[in-house]
Amino acid sequence: MKIGFIGLGIMGRPMALNLLKGGHQLSVWARRAESMQPLLDAGASGAASPADVARGQELVISMVADAPDVAEVMRGVASAGTSGLVAVDMSTIAPAAAKAIHAELAAAGVDFVDAPVSGGEVGAIAGTLSIMAGGSDAAFARAQAAFECMGKNIVHVGGPGAGQVTKAANQIVTGMGVLAVAEAMAFASKNGVDRAKVREALLGGFAYSKILENHGQRMLDRNFKPGFKSWMHEKDLNIVMQTAHELGLCLPGSAATAQMFNAMVGSGLGEEDSIAVLKLLENLSGQA
Amino acid sequence: MKVGFIGLGAMGRPMALHLQAAGQELHVWARRPASADGLPATVHPTPAALGAACEVVFTVITSSADVEGVALGDNGLIHGMAPGSVLVDCSTIAPDVARRIAGQLAEKGIHMLDAPVSGGEQGAIAATLAIMAGGDAAVLERVRPLLEKLGQRIVHIGPNGAGQVAKACNQMIMVAAIEAVAEAMHLANAAGVDPAKVKQALAGGSAGSRVLDIMGQRMVDRDFSAGIEARLHHKDYGLVLAAARQSGVPVALTASVAQQLNALMALGFGKDDTSSLLRVLEAGRRGV
Secondary structure: OOEEEOOOOOHHHHHHHHHHHHHOEEEEEEEEEHHHHHHOOOOEEEEOOOHHHHHOOEEEEOOOHHHHHHHHHHHHHOOOOOOOOOEEEEEOOHHHHHHHHHHHHHHHEEEEEEEEOOHHHHHHHHHOEEEEEEEOOHHHHHHHHHHHHHHHEEEEEOOOOHHHHHHHHHHHHHHHHHHHOOOOOOHHHHHOOOHHHHHHHHOOOOOHHHHHEEEEEEHHHHHHOOOEEEEHHHHHHHHHHHHHHHHHHOHHHHHHHHHHHHHHHHHHOOOHHHHHHHHHHHHHOOOO | EEEEEOOOOOOHHHHHHHHOOOOOOOOOEEOHHHHHHOOOOOOOOOOOHHHOOOOOEEEEOOOOOHHHHHOOOOHHHHHOOOOEEEEEEOOOHHHHHHHHHHHHHOOOOOOOEOEEOOHHHHHHHHHHHHEEOOOOOOHHHHHHHHOOOOEEEEEEEOOOEEEEEEEHHHHHHHHHHHHHHHHHHHHHHHHOOEEEEHHHHHHHOOOOOOOHHHHHHHHHHHOOOOOHHHHHHHHHHHHHHHHHHHHHHOHHHHHHHHHHHHHHHHOOOOEHHEEEEEEHHHHHOOOO
């Protein structure tokens, strides 16, 4: 398939490389020209703008930072006037923003899919991302072959915005999950109990989770290298809390968790993995 | 002096009338012309036209976006107000929006004060508002005689935006106190104790406060008619949490209270008084 790809950062670059490996014909554009080089070396062609990247394509994919960036590049994509184009954004943005972009692109004749991912840089490189998509059946069908090059667990959740709603729900579970494991670790230590043994015991029971297993191990190792940077998790939890505010939705656990991540960013832990919330708990409980 | 007034709602109307009663020549613009009915004032077709006629313009409007529109939009004040004239914005809006508006007006030599108020409709009618001002101290002194017709406690907090920060602090304390009173009343009731007696006893001690007096009484009387429409506090809490996020400051209690306000909105109490937080607690106890 002829695919345009916009945004070649930590996530976008390996995702685009996997599309090339899957035999797709790729045209790429990135804000910083030097980010394009690895893709050009691997056989992609370079484009001059988001509009240029969309010309003559069947599918355009974006992976950028935030909602205003998505809106801007998608406006460029729509301006190319490619007939029958399907545009897929795989960034994490607010569901309301995704719906607005969907409506704007629909008016320009472009069928839009919001398809955020979970799995981080490791999943992007391995091509094992979870992909949660919102949009029309026809648009999802067009994008499916591309999704299969980048991810494993690919679910068409519903209509416009449904992918972002799912991602926000994912961030609620992972945000609270990381905090829950960190609190259990702090609880064990403050009681003079070996936290490694506690984790080992819990892994066999109902408290088992991937987060207890993986993030828990990294907490024991005090390996705070990202992974998933805590400022990004904070950004995603802010999307959750904004949406809850707009809808009139009571999310007390998410609210408390979002404030812990807010504190992490404010105290200079933003560039560390979200498991660094453990350090914050230890500081607050005199365990540092 | 020719004084302009925009925003003739429950707060703005009595404030405008105080200025007129003090001998100022009142000029108004109203989005809905009917809101200016019966006012002893010259009505203008646009904010720009009003701005061109006045030395000082007051605004009391609900949202950041509306204030920005009236100040900077097409036919906005910026297109009419003369260099050296003063915009006094008494609305509660985001500190960064207040700074942005002030910055753009300053480029045209127009002064601005962010001067949000506390004291509610009663305070506006009685001219006993607390006024917290951000902006140039000399500009505040110029308009102080006008502000003294509206309120009693007029404090220069700091540069532009500082008034809005103070107002955010005010809302954090006040609404959290309302939630505290609601929880106390709810606990008393659930434990089979007369909330009216509890309130009476507490008023004499360390827990005594204006919120306990006024909002506590409304809870005892189960009189939830506004007062202050709770939806405005819900809106303000969005601003407070956004400001906390921008500063990287964790505000655990505020975030928790915000979730109760979200629930309040969902339960349809947005146009009732914020003492309805008691009814949110009662809804949480009913089960399903």
